[in-house]
Amino acid sequence: DADVTQTPRNRITKTGKRIMLECSQTKGHDRMYWYRQDPGLGLQLIYYSFDVKDINKGEISDGYSVSRQAQAKFSLSLESAIPNQTALYFCATSGRTSGTYNEQFFGPGTRLTVL
Amino acid sequence: GDSVTQMEGPVTLSEEAFLTINCTYTATGYPSLFWYVQYPGEGLQLLLKATKADDKGSNKGFEATYRKETTSFHLEKGSVQVSDSAVYFCALSDRDGNQFYFGTGTSLTVIP
Numbered sequence: 001d002a003d004v005t006q007t008p009r010n011r012i013t014k015t016g017k018r019i020m021l022e023c024s025q026t027k028g029h030d031r032m033y034w035y036r037q038d039p040g041l042g043l044q045l046i047y048y049s050f051d052v053k054d055i056n057k058g059e060i061s062d063g064y065s066v067s068r069q070a071q072a073k074f075s076l077s078l079e080s081a082i083p084n085q086t087a088l089y090f091c092a093t094s095g096r097t098s099g100t101y102n103e104q105f106f107g108p109g110t111r112l113t114v115l
Numbered sequence: 116g117d118s119v120t121q122m123e124g125p126v127t128l129s130e131e132a133f134l135t136i137n138c139t140y141t142a143t144g145y146p147s148l149f150w151y152v153q154y155p156g157e158g159l160q161l162l163l164k165a166t167k168a169d170d171k172g173s174n175k176g177f178e179a180t181y182r183k184e185t186t187s188f189h190l191e192k193g194s195v196q197v198s199d200s201a202v203y204f205c206a207l208s209d210r211d212g213n214q215f216y217f218g219t220g221t222s223l224t225v226i227p
Contacts, residue, residue, distance in 0.1 A: 092159075103161055103164065
């Protein structure tokens with residue numbers, strides 16, 4: 001079973017709709033992240049959470065919100081989707097190893113299309 | 116701020132050719148350096164890492180050496196296979212892993 005899962009894997013929606021992408025992890029990690037991937041731009045950080053009560057904006061948080069429902073669950077919402085939010089979205093986790101958070105583990109991604 | 120610059124692609128090689136993907140970084144302090152690989156339809160997975168200067172990370176025949184003097188972490192493989200076709204991302208994190216920065220990715224296609 002995958003350690004980091006994302007649902008849905010694919011979603012097509014219309015402009016103005018509210019969308020929620022969900023991420024769950026069984027790795028026991030306290031840190032979770034949401035990225036979007038666009039061709040030629042690499043990964044851009046949307047939001048990150050170092051624990052359940054700690055939520056931080058990343059470099060491109062406008063138009064997005066998140067909820068950390070539990071240590072294992074981190075959801076990303078698009079309140080009113082727009083076409084330029086069409087992208088591949090990744091959830092990632094990180095846990096302390098040998099005293100540092102030294103690696104991120106990624107989910108399989110959600111491909112979102114906004115028409 | 117911290118950043119990573121990697122070689123633009125796409126790169127197309129014949130099977131058994133030598134691969135180099137260049138990566139340079141800008142960072143304050145003592146970052147850790149990573150190469151991640153993304154196979155078609157999948158998320159990123161760690162390929163190798165190095166946490167201090169002169170360390171060499173290696174995995175699946177790939178190698179990269181943390182060069183502080185040239186601020187580089189170039190990925191190399193002596194003989195690529197078709198199964199190595201993927202997108203490769205160079206990344207760095209600060210010493211404590213509080214911030215991660217990714218390059219734009221380099222697409223590699225290996226043809227038989």
